[in-house]
Amino acid sequence: MKLLYLTSVLVTGTFLISINGCMEEPLHADLSNENLELDTLHLYDIEGETYQIPPSIGSKTRLSLGVDGEFEYKAILLKTSFVSSESVQLSYASLLDSNILIDSAFFTVYLTTDTLINPISFSLFSFPDQGDSVFSESKSHYLNFTETEIALGQYEASALEEESEFMVDSVANSVFRARFNVSDMLDSTFMDSSLNYTVMLTLDNDDGNLHSVYSREYSSLENTTPKLDVYFKQFTYADSADTSQDTQIDTLQRSFKVISDLSILVPPDILDEDSSFISISRGKGLRSLISLNFLDTLALPNQTTFDKAELIFHIVPDTTISSFTLYAIPLQDTVELTNFTYFDEDLFDTFSYLTVSGTVSDNQVVFNIKRFLQDHYFNHIDNLGIKLYSSVNNSIHSTVHLYSNADSLLYPKLFIQYVSP
């Protein structure tokens, strides 16, 4: 009885404590002393230095050959998949089967032109002796794929630009292409022992113009991806051990589509303003490093949360720049860069998850680096600087020059808006 009584006390007590009132209408009060405040800071001591790397022209929707202003496209490199797009069961190696007889093979690229006034002639080369790696979309450029590497290509075929029709929903469509007969290329060396499946495209005659073909990134729907089509007969015997009996013959066609491609671009020489300003250019491979050293000594209130952190640059006015997107990304490593420097490749590792973009507008570009500042404030990452580089979608001809700290009135600034208890 007493035990039950005490149990009632405990259980009822717990229950009662859980009953809490709640409010209906908020009351108005002077909350000016409440400890959550909004504040702002303008910071100006921002340094920047430009460096140059070979331009990266991969991941583009078009591949080019010829001359484009001051830029020269020397070659197009294309690598096909080792399995057909229709069936992953069918690879180059499986075409060597004795039950298969290759009738013909064509490598096709589709041109971006819409007229056919002066058909251009292209040559196709392969690299049977170059092992399994001829080029890299992200790392190959005019300095490591020079005339020497180009000369290693083995000539396979030439083709003239031509018009071709294909049907879409019973409607005839016209497309311009260059179709190379590569039947002879598909020997056992290419299909079996050579694993690079890479071909190179060059212009037979440089007419001083730019000629472009669709890259694999252009569209997966419009079937403009460069590809190698193989036409072959497949023999099927009732008894595979006795090939003298009746045979079923299937005539088939399979495509091996390009899975990586690249234009080899030779950029022009840089100008004085490219090195004197904070410069960004896709075509010239100009990138810049920004230093925000004051962040390490910046005294912010405890438990600061950033509402805005805008890194603002003013650009040297340039009427030719209509749309230009830049990326800003914090560095992972300490970098000492005191003047304009050239590098064979970009070795500066970055925190990719902190990448932000900014687009040139009203002669300025603004990067929202709130997350970088917040992570730095939490001591999750060090403040080692920020890399600025161009979007791959920018014109290769455009170079954006940003005013540096040395330029009065238009120097870069960091605007911070934050809340803190």
Add this chain to the structure above:
Amino acid sequence: MYRPKLFAILTITFMLGQSIHSGYGLGERSFTHSASALSMSSRGIIPSFTENVSLSNPVTWNHLKFAYLAGNISGNEVSSNLGTNGHTDFNSLQFAVSIGSNYAWGFGVRPLFSHKLSLIGSSSDEFIVNGDTLNTQHFVDGSGGVSSLYTAIRFPITANEGAAIELDILFGSYRKDTKLRINDRDYHYYQRHIYDGSLYRLFLTSNRFNKGQIPANIYLMISGAIKSLRANHLSFQPFEDVNKNGYFDTSPPSDSPNPSSVPNAESSIFKNIYNPFEFGAGLDFKLKNNKSHIMAEFYHWKDNGNKSDELFSLKSLYIDQSNQYSISFAKFSSDDAFKLSQKIQYRSGVYFRHDNLYNNTSSVNEFGLTVGFGIKFGRAKNQLDFAYKYGLRSGDVKSDEIIQQITFGVQIGDLWFVKRRPK
């Protein structure tokens, strides 16, 4: 057999309410913890439960005929020009038993401070930053409080005087959400206070004057801190509630900064935030009519604790000193009452209360009246109590307030420490 009734009644909820003072400092001090005391405008010093017994005064518990489990809850409504609000409160849960005619023991739990607020900044600030117009406004929501887990023993001093010592273990927590709205973006700043401390209370009574034409009993109480209240203040990283769900989470679009990236809450200890001194005195005059009493009570309470700005951003309207004077009347039922009308105990009272706001910046007066009754039932003299209070708080710096309170109490009796005859 009576416990299910207690559960059923205690599940009733009432209208909800908020005084402006409950949002400041530690919140609003809860002085009265039973319906019987409230109905006599008492803070628990004078007898109100039955003749010679106050549930809140352990020095009177030796007069209990049974062991009692007592529970009380109340509903408050506060009306002012600022609006009408309300809240329900748990008042107390207590067990008390007499041991012989001179000793008693009991324990229980009751709220000490009720800290509830939902405030909107009275002004919206507008300023221009980088050409953008920013409108900012503060909102504060919070709830919690300090409670006391206590135990008390009663013992005799002389043939006419008795004493009781009560030990109060203070505990509780408070959650606060400060919101800063910047245009249409909301930033939340969560804080939590975790309280601990201890108090003593010493009760004295004398029936030395319980004789003559107007017999009177005298009651005294004094209280202070053994270990003044301290708070472990947890301060959480402010965040932007991007997904507008009121929580700090990653539901798309994720709040900012990302919850997984923020450091642990910062903790700091604030000592001596509540250091009270309390004194109470009561006189119980028995009228010629054997069961009628007129009583008077004085109660003084002052908080000498430190209220730092960091812990208490809102404290200007905190009541840190309160004096109450009350006169009350009661007609108790006799122990051998048989008819229902004889089992009802009638109570009423009037009171005047004078409160000082933090640092004597201003004061508030409150006066009002209370009425109530209790009904005994069952062999163990169980009792249902009901009280109603109507008060006017004037001179307030914000707005005059009308306070109404309803309190229900249920007391279930049982026989303890009685030898039963073997069957």
